[in-house]
Amino acid sequence: MKNVLVTGFDPFGGESVNPALEAVKCLAHLKTETYAVEVREMPTVFGKALDCLYAAIEQVKPDLVICVGQAGGRPQMTVERVAINVNDARIPDNEGNQPIDTPVVPGGPVGYWSTLPIKAIVQELNRQGVPAAVSHTAGTFVCNHVFYGLMHYIAESKAAIRGGFIHIPYLPEQAARQPGQPSMALETIVKGLKIAIDVAVELEEDIVTMGGQIS
Template identity: 50%
Template sequence: MTDCVLITGFEPFGGDDINPSWQVARALDGRRIAGRRLVARQLPCTFAAALSALDQALHGLPSPPQLVLALGLAGSRSAVSIERIAINVIDARIPDNAGAQPIDEPVVPGGPAAYFSRLPIKAISAGLLQAGLPAEVSQTAGTFVCNQVFYGLMHRLQAMPAIRGGFIHLPPLPEQAARHPGSRTLALDEQVRAIQLALTIALRREADLRQGAGAID
């Protein structure tokens, strides 16, 4: 059994100087959870390059990862959002870091309309809430580069059924509060604790909880 878990985070985008998804991934790089070594890779926030960088991360490890967790920033969210569904749509409300703003395009031409996460999303949300961390199950990862990576990851994992994967959106950091008014921020150490716990739950169980999600749309 492989002893590796891959975590990805994004570079800053949309005028922010930092991105908590990469800050958290970088903080976890090299740690071990449930006997698995965590390896972090940064992805560019561009439609043209994000999936090729994901491919390099997936195939550039000494052995295939047991689990892949992609992280992203959702500036309007006030909790750690465990995503359920990736959809085959790119519909950018703002340009990416290369200035591209595709509208109504597929992530994968001819691909399925959507993929579901392979993570125990309700168990992760419940575990985080029990630990005093803000968490929710989310039914939409949006239509920006985060969703593109989530969909692209799950599309690639169709050929690698032994690898589980999913996506979690993080709220802004306190130092980003001025740029994201109205959102509840979460300190970096709490975000790191949340993702460490999420990974622990995901590695220790495959079956999800059978309960209402309390999900956001």
């Protein structure tokens, strides 16, 4: 039985809801024959989010960690390939912090690859009717901050943990307030996250298939 930690952020940027947190809460206490899920809420705050993540890892002792965040404007679930060692906040976080061009971890590597089977997850999501794609940027806000912090923790601790990050679109009620923005129903997001967990638990090695971009 594998322990799976799934995290989602609280609302930010003036929104009253964050689809990441709403979807993650639907996975609380999910248990199958092969894994059990624990979920945690993350503050959308630089630094503090990593403190919460590390405390959750120490408590849950997961074999797999999937962090989930909102990417308003994206039409699909996007499985992130790489985290980069930079904070460059376009807007302040939920405590007014707005780091510009600072490292997530001073002296840390430029980036870390996800250790999720990202292309296999995307392939299965699309096969089951959940729009998905590989993403090559997790941004430079708190999502990337947490993604990089997670992978740095795994690398430095040499823990037998695999981890990564998935971005999800707005909920329909959010998109309704911002005409022209794509959205995804909560039930579809939850279905997609369950699929992602299933694939990540089953496969340690990714498949080889197209998932790149020209620009």
